[in-house]
Amino acid sequence: MKCCARAIAHLYQRILNEETAQKIVVEVPSGKSNSFSLPFITEPTSKGAKKRQHSPEAWTVDTVGPLRAVAVLLLVGLTWLLANTFFGGESGSSVRHFFGSASKEPTPAEPRPRRYKCGLSAPCPPKHLAFRLVSGAANVIGPKICLEDKMLVSSVKNNVGRGLNIALVNGVTGELLDTKNFDTWAGDISELLKFLRPLHEGTLVFVASFDDAATKLNEESRRLFEELGSTAVKELAFRDSWVFVGAKGIENKSPFEQRMKNSKSSNKYEGWPESLEMDGCIPLRPPLEA
Numbered sequence: 400m401k402c403c404a405r406a407i408a409h410l411y412q413r414i415l416n417e418e419t420a421q422k423i424v425v426e427v428p429s430g431k432s433n434s435f436s437l438p439f440i441t442e443p444t445s446k447g448a449k450k451r452q453h454s455p456e457a458w459t460v461d462t463v464g465p466l467r468a469v470a471v472l473l474l475v476g477l478t479w480l481l482a483n484t485f486f487g488g489e490s491g492s493s494v495r496h497f498f499g500s501a502s503k504e505p506t507p508a509e510p511r512p513r514r515y516k517c518g519l520s521a522p523c524p525p526k527h528l529a530f531r532l533v534s535g536a537a538n539v540i541g542p543k544i545c546l547e548d549k550m551l552v553s554s555v556k557n558n559v560g561r562g563l564n565i566a567l568v569n570g571v572t573g574e575l576l577d578t579k580n581f582d583t584w585a586g587d588i589s590e591l592l593k594f595l596r597p598l599h600e601g602t603l604v605f606v607a608s609f610d611d612a613a614t615k616l617n618e619e620s621r622r623l624f625e626e627l628g629s630t631a632v633k634e635l636a637f638r639d640s641w642v643f644v645g646a647k648g649i650e651n652k653s654p655f656e657q658r659m660k661n662s663k664s665s666n667k668y669e670g671w672p673e674s675l676e677m678d679g680c681i682p683l684r685p686p687l688e689a
Contacts, residue, residue: 516548523680528573528603531678532642534659535559535609537671542607544578552578552607561610562586565594570601570646570684583615595623600648601684608641610671628653637661640675646684655679 515522516529523529533543541554544566551566552558560580567576581591598604604627613635624632627645630652635641644655659672667673 517545517678519678519680526683527680528568528683529678529680530605530644532605532607532644532676534607534640534642534675536674537668538610540674542609544605544607546575546605547573549575551575551605559609562608562615563591563612564607564609566605567598568603568605570603571686573683576602583613584611586615588615588617588620591620592623595620595627598647600687602647603681604643604645604647606641606643606645608639611638612641613637613639629656631656631658634658638671640672642675642677644677644679644681655681 517531519529519531528547530547531543531545535542538561541559542552542564543550544552544564546566546568550556551568552564558564558578558580560582562583563581564578565581566578568574569576579594581588581594583591595604606624614637616632616635621632621635624643624645627643627647628649628651629643629645631641631643635658638661640657640659640661642657643653645653655677657675657677659675661670661672665672
């Protein structure tokens, strides 16, 4: 690289020292104005010599001689080649640093946050089930029930409906037992009772509401949910949003429950509260002793 730079500098000095020039006389027809000037028009004179007199119809233009023209072409070509080598190759960064214009090294892209089962922000401990519940939004967007990164209930699976959407899961193995929807606005509540009464000990119950989950609920149905660990079902009212995870035979109240009251002053949608979303990790139950 240094040799090329010295060669270019030498050629440039030769061009600066070149004193000979070929002269071209440009004739201007009589009567035409010759008051304009060109930046490259020169009239070199030696010391003590008189300047050459020109008629109004002609003047002298100094042009590049053959040697000077070749030198200029070589200079342009070598400059382009040198610049392309400096800034187009792997050594570009070192050259830019040499000239004090080095840009900052590109920072590596930040790694995307790792995705865990059902979209949780952290993994569940061993022998725990990852879940996410999303209640329906108004009467438009259906609810979702995800367990261990598998969608059990969703509009895509075409197994959601108005009212209560329920998934039953084996609390020992995590195996899906059943999913069903119950219309608690205009349906028959006896269907829900038949579904909840025969549950076996340790069965996990996942519930997500859609539209209205409470109009048809009677005293027995609310009591059955209370036995599964619910505390909000007693006050569940028309178009409240509700998500809940309970279990048959639970000793304490379930920590996995949310309720959003239907209120004109705070509703996100006209006539409905906002959708609820809840996730977490549920411990698997040890096998029952025979």
